[in-house]
Structures are given as C-alpha cells and as structure tokens.
Amino acid sequence: MELGKIIEKIADKPLNSKNKNLLVNREKEFEKINLIISYQPYGIYGICGETGIGKTTVINNIYTDYYSIKISLTQRENQDTILYDILYNIALKTEEDIKISREIKDWILEEVSYIKGFSMGMNFVGNANLATQNQKIPRFNYFKAKEYLNNLTDELVKKYKKVILIIDELDKESKKEVLLVLDNLKLELQKDGIIVMVSLPYSIYREYKYDRMHKNESGNLENVIKDIIYLREFTNSEIKEIIIKRIKDDIQFFDEKVIDLIVDYSDGNPRDAFWIMQKIIFEALSKKINRIEFTFAKNTIKDIVNEYLNEVSLTEKQKLLINEKLYPGIREEIVKNAIDKFKLARSTAYSIFDRLYELGIIIEQNGIYRLSGKYKYLYNK
Structure with missing residues (x-):
C-alpha cells in the first residue's frame, strides 16, 4: 500500500454503527x-x-x-x-x-x-x-x-x-x-x-x-x-489509540515518534490530530518521501505554526512566553517565572500571557495552564 492511501483512513468524519469499533473510551x-x-x-x-x-x-x-x-x-x-x-x-x-x-x-x-x-x-x-x-x-x-x-x-x-x-x-x-x-x-x-x-x-x-x-x-x-x-478532551494515550486503530495496518510508514508528535499537536482533539497528520502525509508525498521520520514531521509542523504566527504578528516579547519550560502551572506561577527569566514588567507579563491564552497558544484545563502541543517544538532544536 502506498502512503497516500492512508488519507482515506484518517478522514475526519463522524463514526456510525458500521465503524463503531474505531470509537475510543x-x-x-x-x-x-x-x-x-x-x-x-x-x-x-x-x-x-x-x-x-x-x-x-x-x-x-x-x-x-x-x-x-x-x-x-x-x-x-x-x-x-x-x-x-x-x-x-x-x-x-x-x-x-x-x-x-x-x-x-x-x-x-x-x-x-x-x-x-x-x-x-x-x-x-x-x-x-x-x-x-x-x-x-x-x-x-x-x-x-x-x-x-x-x-x-x-x-x-x-x-x-x-x-x-x-x-x-x-x-x-x-x-x-x-x-x-x-x-x-x-x-x-x-x-x-x-x-x-x-x-x-x-x-x-x-x-x-x-x-x-x-x-x-x-x-x-x-x-x-x-x-x-x-465530552471531555481525550488524553494523549486515547488520541494515540484513536490514530493507531485507524492506521494499524500501515504503521510502518511512520517513525514511532511521529505519532507522539501528532498526539502532542492535537491537544486532545481528534480533528486536529487527523488534520495535521494529513498535512504531514501530503508534504511527504510532494517530496517523494515514502516513510515519515520525526525530524521531517517536526519541521512540517513548525512551518505550519510559523505561518499562523506570521498572520497574528506576535512581538518578540510575546514569543518569549512560547517556552515549554514555563509550563504547566497556574497563571500566577507562570507569569512570575516569566518575569524572573526574561526581566519583564509585571503588567507586560500578564498582558502577554492573556494574549497568548486568547490566541490558543496557552490552553487551560481544570485551572492548570500549559503550552499547546501545536507550539511545543517551535523553538526547540
């Protein structure tokens, strides 16, 4: 089977009684x-x-x-x-x-x-x-x-x-x-x-x-x-199960770490997982790549995320808080660490935090804030 045929298996469409076996938890x-x-x-x-x-x-x-x-x-x-x-x-x-x-x-x-x-x-x-x-x-x-x-x-x-x-x-x-x-x-x-x-x-x-x-x-x-x-967000392990259930016969096309990368990107939402996976596959097909490695997938995601960030025009100070080492935590702890690390004014740090949260770059669950998986690898080498 060729890589492109996987697209049909990860199409984002609701499940019914015929494919209920793909439903997870x-x-x-x-x-x-x-x-x-x-x-x-x-x-x-x-x-x-x-x-x-x-x-x-x-x-x-x-x-x-x-x-x-x-x-x-x-x-x-x-x-x-x-x-x-x-x-x-x-x-x-x-x-x-x-x-x-x-x-x-x-x-x-x-x-x-x-x-x-x-x-x-x-x-x-x-x-x-x-x-x-x-x-x-x-x-x-x-x-x-x-x-x-x-x-x-x-x-x-x-x-x-x-x-x-x-x-x-x-x-x-x-x-x-x-x-x-x-x-x-x-x-x-x-x-x-x-x-x-x-x-x-x-x-x-x-x-x-x-x-x-x-x-x-x-x-x-x-x-x-x-x-x-x-309907709560899925856990990382559940998103991974959702993906593997769909591509279990074609898992050899992906480095194991690629699936984890896609799981991180999804933030617990299957639609996001399917979308970024399709993007990565199409990019691989355009470059005649038959097996997707971690570095290739990570760079593809970084290109897509950077394109989005160019649209919202973040300042250099705002980009400082897109740093995985600051997360997870409660809002006050994250802002305090950002102030100490980057020597920001208190009002500036809170303003930046709120702006990133508004854009979905920072996400919250049960009072704990973390960097969205979509931006996790953005500035990591």
Missing part, C-alpha cells in the same frame, strides 16, 4: 445518556464539547429501546428556519405512524415553496419595483409551526408513551441563537414523555456550569436545559 458519556433516557420523565439535555471532539459520533451511536427520532439540521439561517427544519424532519420520520405528520410535511413544503418563490421573484423584478406595488415579503408562520409541533409531540407521546428526540447540528449556531430557539420551544418540547438530546456549542457548557453554582438568578440556563453531558 466514551463509555462513561454513553452511560450518562442511557441513564437520562431510562429514568428522566422529560426535558432538554445537551451534548457539549469542543468542535471536532466527536459530538456527532456520540449522537450517531445513541441507541435505546424507546421510540427515537434522530434528525440533523440543514436549514439554520434563523430561528424560523430552525423551527421549520425540526418540525419537517420529525414529520418526515413519523408520517407512516402519525396521521398529522403528512399534513404537517405538506404544509411546510407549501410554505417554503411560496416564500422561496417570492424571494426569487424579488431578485428578478427588483426591490424598488415591488415596493411601488405595495407588496410585502411573506414570512414563515412561526406560531402555526409551533402549534403543529405541539400537536405532533402530543400525538407521539400518546402513541409511544416515551419518545427520544435527538437533534444534531444545532451546535453550529451561536450561543445566543441556540438558547433563543430552545427557550421559545420549551412548551412544545418540555412535556412528560419527551426526552430531547441536542448538540450544543461549548460556550453554553461554560455558562451552564456557572449558572448551576449561582442559584436564584434570572435567566439561568437550567430553566431551559435540564442537564449537559460534557
């Missing part, structure tokens, strides 16, 4: 999900994690004996289209079992066709011409859609007693938009017999944790979201 998360499904009577529950950590993979592999509906949103322009997308997908997947579903599906298709057709007419005729004819742009009938969603969920609960609704791709929206959608659909989705599992942006998890520790404040997230299953 998500047993605790699945256990939490199954307990919620089994024992909670109702509620909206989030599945949160950094981009690329595997939310869709987890959603793809949720299986239950209860009646379940999995949908992946495609229309996310605004709150109206998200509601229509949710309603249409539920109706589509239940039209053989629930009488009202076909009526809902046909109504949505007619609504969308009319509104889209009108929008196309505007493009052809021109806004000014339409304005002179006193024509108003039609809007989605949001309240009718909510009424239909309420009726449909009632019918589902009546027939199946308990329904698991799993919604993917909502995490692609902003935190504000996601919360607005969920808050406005509380009455339709938060009813006995309906369990909603929805992928959420990582930013919502941070706010949810804060709200749980500060009771009796207005606007708390727990009024919308009952609980959140957090």
Whole structure:
C-alpha cells in the first residue's frame, strides 16, 4: 500500500454503527445518556464539547429501546428556519405512524415553496419595483409551526408513551441563537414523555456550569436545559489509540515518534490530530518521501505554526512566553517565572500571557495552564 492511501483512513468524519469499533473510551458519556433516557420523565439535555471532539459520533451511536427520532439540521439561517427544519424532519420520520405528520410535511413544503418563490421573484423584478406595488415579503408562520409541533409531540407521546428526540447540528449556531430557539420551544418540547438530546456549542457548557453554582438568578440556563453531558478532551494515550486503530495496518510508514508528535499537536482533539497528520502525509508525498521520520514531521509542523504566527504578528516579547519550560502551572506561577527569566514588567507579563491564552497558544484545563502541543517544538532544536 502506498502512503497516500492512508488519507482515506484518517478522514475526519463522524463514526456510525458500521465503524463503531474505531470509537475510543466514551463509555462513561454513553452511560450518562442511557441513564437520562431510562429514568428522566422529560426535558432538554445537551451534548457539549469542543468542535471536532466527536459530538456527532456520540449522537450517531445513541441507541435505546424507546421510540427515537434522530434528525440533523440543514436549514439554520434563523430561528424560523430552525423551527421549520425540526418540525419537517420529525414529520418526515413519523408520517407512516402519525396521521398529522403528512399534513404537517405538506404544509411546510407549501410554505417554503411560496416564500422561496417570492424571494426569487424579488431578485428578478427588483426591490424598488415591488415596493411601488405595495407588496410585502411573506414570512414563515412561526406560531402555526409551533402549534403543529405541539400537536405532533402530543400525538407521539400518546402513541409511544416515551419518545427520544435527538437533534444534531444545532451546535453550529451561536450561543445566543441556540438558547433563543430552545427557550421559545420549551412548551412544545418540555412535556412528560419527551426526552430531547441536542448538540450544543461549548460556550453554553461554560455558562451552564456557572449558572448551576449561582442559584436564584434570572435567566439561568437550567430553566431551559435540564442537564449537559460534557465530552471531555481525550488524553494523549486515547488520541494515540484513536490514530493507531485507524492506521494499524500501515504503521510502518511512520517513525514511532511521529505519532507522539501528532498526539502532542492535537491537544486532545481528534480533528486536529487527523488534520495535521494529513498535512504531514501530503508534504511527504510532494517530496517523494515514502516513510515519515520525526525530524521531517517536526519541521512540517513548525512551518505550519510559523505561518499562523506570521498572520497574528506576535512581538518578540510575546514569543518569549512560547517556552515549554514555563509550563504547566497556574497563571500566577507562570507569569512570575516569566518575569524572573526574561526581566519583564509585571503588567507586560500578564498582558502577554492573556494574549497568548486568547490566541490558543496557552490552553487551560481544570485551572492548570500549559503550552499547546501545536507550539511545543517551535523553538526547540
């Protein structure tokens, strides 16, 4: 097998039941999900994690004996289209079992066709011409859609007693938009017999944790979201296992230290591991290299990282703190060591630290800060 064929094996795509054997150490998360499904009577529950950590993979592999509906949103322009997308997908997947579903599906298709057709007419005729004819742009009938969603969920609960609704791709929206959608659909989705599992942006998890520790404040997230299953970052050994599971038959193409280098770069995120591995392979192919050695891989990563740093234009003083010997540690210890080592003013050192953290060059986990693996070898010989 040639080196380039490995690219297909490390493609960054969600796992499903057919390749579930490639899944690594998500047993605790699945256990939490199954307990919620089994024992909670109702509620909206989030599945949160950094981009690329595997939310869709987890959603793809949720299986239950209860009646379940999995949908992946495609229309996310605004709150109206998200509601229509949710309603249409539920109706589509239940039209053989629930009488009202076909009526809902046909109504949505007619609504969308009319509104889209009108929008196309505007493009052809021109806004000014339409304005002179006193024509108003039609809007989605949001309240009718909510009424239909309420009726449909009632019918589902009546027939199946308990329904698991799993919604993917909502995490692609902003935190504000996601919360607005969920808050406005509380009455339709938060009813006995309906369990909603929805992928959420990582930013919502941070706010949810804060709200749980500060009771009796207005606007708390727990009024919308009952609980959140957090998909933690993988450990280095888990990332290594993820990679080796995919390339176990082709491991001879890599020096063993190359895999460790890729693991460091990933910072616990499989997507980053796959991306940098592909970059290294493509660079090797362009130079007619058939086996990837550590020095070649390290230099490839350094070139990529330097290209990024040129874009953000770090100062020489800022580059001083990209030094692995300062990490890991708490913020105050790292800054103090930087002040002592590089004779920086206290305010300057803190400003540099915060800037590097903002850029993702310094990362934090449980209050401990460390240099991102992407920059670990940048200034090491």
